[in-house]
Amino acid sequence: MAGAPLLSVERLTTVFDTASGPVTAVDEVSFEIRPGETLGLVGESGCGKSVTALSIMRLVVAPGRITGGRLLYRGRDLGALPEADMRRVRGAEIAMIFQEPMTALNPVFTIGDQLAETLAVHGRASGRGARAAAIDLLDAVRIPDPRLRVDDYPHQLSGGMRQRVLIALALACRPALIVADEPTTALDVTIQAGILALLREMKAAFGLSLLLITHDLGVAAGICDRVAVMYAGRIVEEGPVRAIFRRPQHPYTRALLASMPGVPGQRLTAIDGSVPAPGALPAGCAFGPRCRDRFDRCATTPPPDYAVGPEQRAKCYLHAPAATGVPGPPTHGPR
Numbered sequence: 312m313a314g315a316p317l318l319s320v321e322r323l324t325t326v327f328d329t330a331s332g333p334v335t336a337v338d339e340v341s342f343e344i345r346p347g348e349t350l351g352l353v354g355e356s357g358c359g360k361s362v363t364a365l366s367i368m369r370l371v372v373a374p375g376r377i378t379g380g381r382l383l384y385r386g387r388d389l390g391a392l393p394e395a396d397m398r399r400v401r402g403a404e405i406a407m408i409f410q411e412p413m414t415a416l417n418p419v420f421t422i423g424d425q426l427a428e429t430l431a432v433h434g435r436a437s438g439r440g441a442r443a444a445a446i447d448l449l450d451a452v453r454i455p456d457p458r459l460r461v462d463d464y465p466h467q468l469s470g471g472m473r474q475r476v477l478i479a480l481a482l483a484c485r486p487a488l489i490v491a492d493e494p495t496t497a498l499d500v501t502i503q504a505g506i507l508a509l510l511r512e513m514k515a516a517f518g519l520s521l522l523l524i525t526h527d528l529g530v531a532a533g534i535c536d537r538v539a540v541m542y543a544g545r546i547v548e549e550g551p552v553r554a555i556f557r558r559p560q561h562p563y564t565r566a567l568l569a570s571m572p573g574v575p576g577q578r579l580t581a582i583d584g585s586v587p588a589p590g591a592l593p594a595g596c597a598f599g600p601r602c603r604d605r606f607d608r609c610a611t612t613p614p615p616d617y618a619v620g621p622e623q624r625a626k627c628y629l630h631a632p633a634a635t636g637v638p639g640p641p642t643h644g645p646r
């Protein structure tokens with residue numbers, strides 16, 4: 312997809328200060344999201360997906376802090392914005408959908424009031440206009456009988472309907488980018504499919520870009536244009552969705568795909584070993600100790616990004632120009 316990126320994340324690093332010292336949860340993460348594009352951020356629990364999302368929104372709180380990198384939104388450095396300006400960016404430019412719809416909604420206000428409040432805060436509508444706009448939004452996210460539902464409290468709605476309300480809240484200020492952190496994980500499989508279909512539809516209707524965070528490769532395959540695979544705080548592979556699924560180039564991506572259920576005729580392969588604890592990463596490639604393809608060099612220095620296909624990169628020495636000999640230069644250097 313052509314065009315300037317909507318969001319560029321450049322070497323983002325986020326650290327948590329713990330009793331045993333600083334722990335790097337997000338380690339020099341770089342990616343771009345272009346207008347109208349869906350990027351999937353996938354990886355196992357604890358790899359840093361949510362911290363990446365919160366960092367983009369500048370919502371990381373102590374003991375966490377962003378220690379490095381840049382976040383460029385439409386070319387503007389988000390890290391340099393005063394908090395008041397950043398508040399306007401949140402919602403009006405970049406909206407976030409959280410995993411647990413019940414905790415993200417306020418139980419003591421009707422969903423109509425919550426939508427109206429969001430519209431009012433961003434100067435989109437007020438009074439009767441806000442109520443009408445709230446009903447339109449509920450209608451847009453395919454909530455049946457929106458005129459009646461607008462006066463419901465969150466607990467009167469099913470989980471799937473609550474997630475639709477959260478999507479309506481995210482859409483309220485017509486953002487250009489939605490960051491959705493595991494938007495379907497808490498839902499039944501059939502409800503999940505409906506929410507994913509809705510996200511796809513909203514994306515087209517509102518011309519949105521989407522950063523979709525999921526640990527489910529099947530979800531990513533169904534909705535993403537590109538996929539970035541995270542492991543222990545780093546993006547180890549990134550590329551167009553078809554390439555990631557058909558020609559994965561990082562051993563971790565291959566192992567993840569092999570452990571994915573539902574591939575006909577394929578046996579489920581669990582990945583040997585476990586994810587290293589943040590703060591206790593091996594010196595070289597973080598996946599090295601679990602990797603069947605590892606060799607000496609993997610244990611010394613973390614690999615940089617190597618170009619492994621059109622718009623595809625992987626942090627793996629298997630792709631270094633001279634994989635087994637003298638270290639060769641990376642094809643396009645670390646990002």
Ligand SMILES: Nc1ncnc2c1ncn2[C@@H]1O[C@H](COP(=O)(O)OP(=O)(O)OP(=O)(O)O)[C@@H](O)[C@H]1O
Pocket residue numbers: 327329334336354355356357358359360361362363374375526589
């Ligand atoms: N409040 C905190 N204090 C200390 N460390 C934290 C804190 N929050 C997150 N971390 C560290 O950041 C790492 C990444 O956490 P994150 O929530 O981003 O994982 P995730 O990929 O979203 O996982 P999941 O799939 O379970 O949601 C964790 O492994 C943890 O070590």
Ligand SMILES: [Mg+2]
Pocket residue numbers: 360361362492
């Ligand atoms: Mg998470």
